[in-house]
Amino acid sequence: MRELLNGSFQGEVTVPGDKSITHRAVMLGTLSEGTTNVYQPLLSQDTLDTVKCMEKLGADINVSEDKIIVNSPGAEHLLSPKNLLYTGNSGTTTRLLMGLVAGLNLKATIDGDETIKKRPMDRVTVPLKMMNAKINLFENKFTPVEILESELKGIEYHMTVASAQVKSAIILASLHSKITTVIHENNKSRNHTELMLKAFGGDIEVDDTTITVNGGKKLTPVDVTVPGDISSAAFLMVLAAIIPGSRVTLKNILLNDTRDGIIDVFKQIGADMTIDIIDDSLEARGNITVSYKTNLKPFHISGDIIPKLIDEIPILTVLSLFLDGNSTIKDAEELRVKETDRIMAVTNELSKYGANFKIYEDGFMVIPGNLKIPDEEFKSYHDHRIAMMLIIMAIKMNHDIKIDNIECINISYPNFIKDLKSLRGEQIS
Ligand code: S3P
Secondary structure, eight states, rough: OGGSSSSSEEEEEOOOOOOHHHHHHHHEEEESEEEEESSOOOOOOHHHHHHHHHHTTTTHHHETEEEEEEEEEEEGOOHHHOSSSEOTTTTHHHHHHHHHHHHOOOOOOEEEEEEEGSSOOOOHHHHHHTOOOOOEETTTTEEEEEOOOOOOOEEEEESSSSOOHHHHHHHHTTSSSSSSEEOOOOOOOOHHHHHHHHTTTTTEETTEEEEEEEEOOOOOOEEEEEOOOHHHHHHHHHHHSSSSEEEEEEEEEEEOOOTTTTHHHHHTTEEEEEEEOEEEOSSSSEEEEEEOOOSSSOOOOOGGHHHHGGGGGGHHHHHOOOOSOEEEEEEEEEGSSSSOOHHHHHHHHHHTTOOEEEEEEEEEEEOOOOOOOOSBOOOTTHHHHHHHHHHHHHTTTTOOOBSSSOOGGGGOOHHHHHHHHHHHGOOOO
16 A cells, blocks of 8 residues: 555556446346357456356356356256355345346345345335235345246336336346336436347337336347446546546546446546547447646536446545535435445545535535544445545545455455556656
8 A cells, every 4th residue: 555655646547347237248148048258347256246146047157357258048048046146245236136037937045245135125126026026035125035936027117216226127027028018217327238138139128218128039149348347447537636746547438328427527627537439339438538637626416417426426525525615415315225325434434534524314515624644444344435435545645544344345346456556657666
């Protein structure tokens, strides 16, 4: 950590592949008969847990450094797993898998680690039960999830939370019977399942916030090249914006307009940022360059933009501490049910530096002021994005921080420290 202090960051980084897209490519590959190549995937704890679950359903999967090859007998030949489907720390694996297994008319039990056991799963079982799924939760809310064989029927469902995990679970459940499901989103959430399913030959139509899925169509494999994860790039974008003398280019980053809220925030604050778009048919992508600049303005985010940057709020809070005025984050109550309660974790940990917050149930106001170097140890709450947020904050404060658990970074960005070091280049003595 010490070698990352007292200096600027310069150069190019290829951040790891997008987590949401990697999960979905492995899952849709498993539902398609034949071979799906997933290039430049994210290889991290979460996505490897998805790989293991798909193997237990009957896919033959080969993982190498820059490629995952999924060989599958196709949806109708997948089998009920003999053992537990273990989803580790991954909410996406857990929730999408519930819809995927129910839609295949299979029987399985799904469970994850201690943090997964505390996250609400009834948001998925409510629509799945309307579809006739036989599915039970512990205390009607938590894992383990027990799914029994059942024939599903189509539903018309009005989403009550802006959650791509819930939406995707319903879509995956609708794929294999001759049924029609219509989903109405209350707020548009990330649309990778919709885009990818169409490419795999699924019958899916999207009209603004209404999604119609006609099941019973056989999926065919498509090769997927995974763009860099904007949620990982976010940490390095903020680093470059707040550390004097820095200039960082993030290569090949996902720029899907359901995920690019951080770009809007960087425009709002007047950051020095350029974006070069790269042509792509499936998912928008581009190179993002951010340079340090003084006198950046505060930001105010609420409503429709929140789902587009929900995972970036911890690191955007660090940014807000160094802006010229108070920033506000509202309508972000979903933060309370992420890997940890991120409103609590962000404000608790950054308060140790003397940061001032006005906390609401659905967000907070950040009041920049004099900061101090604390003696206390920091907590990541076993949340990868809190751990990485704390490291960027410590670099800005030139503070050799102690964090109780930083291994959790492996959940989404195993090379985080290595990439930070590479941006210090020859400055490291
Ligand atoms: C994800 C959706 C989001 C996001 C999570 C990944 C996905 O969660 O926070 O990190 O891949 O579908 P919600 O669907 O709960 O909003």
